[in-house]
Amino acid sequence: MRATAFCIALFACVLCLTTFTGCARRDVLVIGMDATYPPFEFKDPQGKVSGISVAIGDEIGKTLGKTVEYRNMGFDGLIPALQSGQIDLIISSLTASPERRKSIDFSDPYVKTGLSILVAKDSSVKSSEDLRAPGRKLAVRLATTGEQWCRTELPNAQKISLDTDAACVLEVVNGTVDAWVYDQVSVMNYHAQHPSRTRALLAPLREESWAVGVKQGREDLKTKVNETIARMKKEGVFAKLADQYLAKERDLMKAQGLPFVFE
CATH class of the missing domain: 3.40.190.10 (Periplasmic binding protein-like II)
Known part of the structure; x- marks a missing residue:
């Protein structure tokens, strides 16, 4: 009887812990990137991931009301990590190519x-x-x-x-x-x-075009990402990011008659 009661109590504790962990994880948005691509994703002098992609991720976190966790990994490991559920999104200067669309979904583009x-x-x-x-x-x-x-x-x-x-x-x-x-x-x-x-x-x-990578079947998350990208365009956030990170490149492209990446 005591052993049975102990097992039941132990199971209840594990269930509570699992539930708590699940809730905690639901409050965190995990974004994968390869932080070797300035000015879009890179490590600052303090070793913290930074750049345009992080600014986009932070805005998506605001839309969802979630804390954002960034995971820096090799570029060729990003799609497998998304498919396996290790990360929720990819924001890593990722081209929305037909080949990649066979294995993952994409948001609306934010860079051309x-x-x-x-x-x-x-x-x-x-x-x-x-x-x-x-x-x-x-x-x-x-x-x-x-x-x-x-x-x-x-x-x-x-x-x-x-x-x-x-x-x-x-x-x-x-x-x-x-x-x-x-x-x-x-x-x-x-x-x-x-x-x-x-x-x-x-x-x-x-x-x-570059877009945010989303696991197939996560239409709810993709909708929120698209809402965020549309809001950032409307509010001029991408223009401000261009001023901060890409002013020289913008001027050079326009001087050569080439459309800028955020246009």
Whole structure:
């Protein structure tokens, strides 16, 4: 009898603890990102994740009335983490590509950009067509749409697969590859860091949109994310974020007659 009573009490305690934990978790929105992509997601000098993506996540947290927890992880691990329930959303400069839509859902877009080319200074590459010449060597970052484009459009080019932006940039800077295909903002930033060793070809190879990644079936959450993005546009929040983080890039794109990412 005592053993039975003890088991019942123990079960009740576990149930209460589980219920409490579940409630606590329901009050927290867990957002995954790869914080190696300034100014959208990066670590500040104190080691805290920061940037435009964090500002978006904080606004979504306000809409939901939840505390936001950010989990920094490798880019290629974000979608599996979302699918398995380890995170609730992905906000990590994630292109809403047809291939990714097979495994996850996306919010309305908040950035419109395009794939462009970071070229070694002494490379003969002047346009995307030059990438099709025999013997071209390209750096590609794993699990990105730039890699997918290169493998589809440039099947005969030699490709060096790398898992960080820094490694791809280094290959271009050292002249060991002709080019790296990546998004416009990154290409502008990395060219600015290495103006004497690189060139930026910003005309888009393909237009893309970035959106918040949502687990399939979470229509309720996706609706709230879309409400937040619409509110941020209406209230001019993205314009303020551009002033804070992307003023130089905005001016450069407009000077070249290219639409800015938040337009």
